[in-house]
Amino acid sequence: MDDLLRPSLQEHEPAQADAAKPWRVSSQVYVGFFGGALAVGLIAFLNTYRLRCPDRSRLLVVGATLAGCAATATMLVLGIERPSFQVGGVTAYGLVYLIQRRADRAFEIFDGDHESLVRPGIAAALAGWFLSLNVIVWAS
Numbered sequence: 001m002d003d004l005l006r007p008s009l010q011e012h013e014p015a016q017a018d019a020a021k022p023w024r025v026s027s028q029v030y031v032g033f034f035g036g037a038l039a040v041g042l043i044a045f046l047n048t049y050r051l052r053c054p055d056r057s058r059l060l061v062v063g064a065t066l067a068g069c070a071a072t073a074t075m076l077v078l079g080i081e082r083p084s085f086q087v088g089g090v091t092a093y094g095l096v097y098l099i100q101r102r103a104d105r106a107f108e109i110f111d112g113d114h115e116s117l118v119r120p121g122i123a124a125a126l127a128g129w130f131l132s133l134n135v136i137v138w139a140s
Contacts, residue, residue, distance in 0.1 A: 021115040022050035025097055025104040031121045031128075032093030036085050037068025039128025043121065044096035050115075051103035060099045068092025072132070085132050 023043065032040035044061045072088030075081075107114075 020050050021111075021113065022047050022104065022107055023117040023120070024114040025100045027117045027121070028096065029090065029093045031117070031125050032068075032089035033086050034089075035121075035125030035128030036089040036132045037065050037072060037092035037128075038131060039124040040089055040093045040096060041065025041068065042128075043117070043124050044092075044100060046120075047100060048103075051100060051107060053100065053103050057099050057103075061096050064092050064095030064099065067095060085129075089128075 025047070028040055028043055028047070031043050041061060041064065044064070045058060048057045048061060068088040068091045070088075071091040072084045075084030075087060
């Protein structure tokens, strides 16, 4: 059957009432910008469980996080310290967005509202910022 004509959300099973609601994928960009690649990677990894993504998605999130860390490290090696943290975080966000996008859309259509990312996002951003600051100071 042609992929264009096959329904893409037919495998979706509604979430149980007591299941934790996922965080909105589009809001994770703030965690990536302020917390770096490790922070957005952690939030995305946890969100794949909340979205009930397959195990392959979690492995892809780890890879995306490593790609964001590599972008940060590359900029640091080139001597570009100022935006390296944000570039790495937003790079990782772009990749984890693509990984979670389909499951997030299915959740929005079938299950409703997302849980707030404010508290876990701030905690992850602060932890990522602190960790990255220590790495930058150590590497200097």
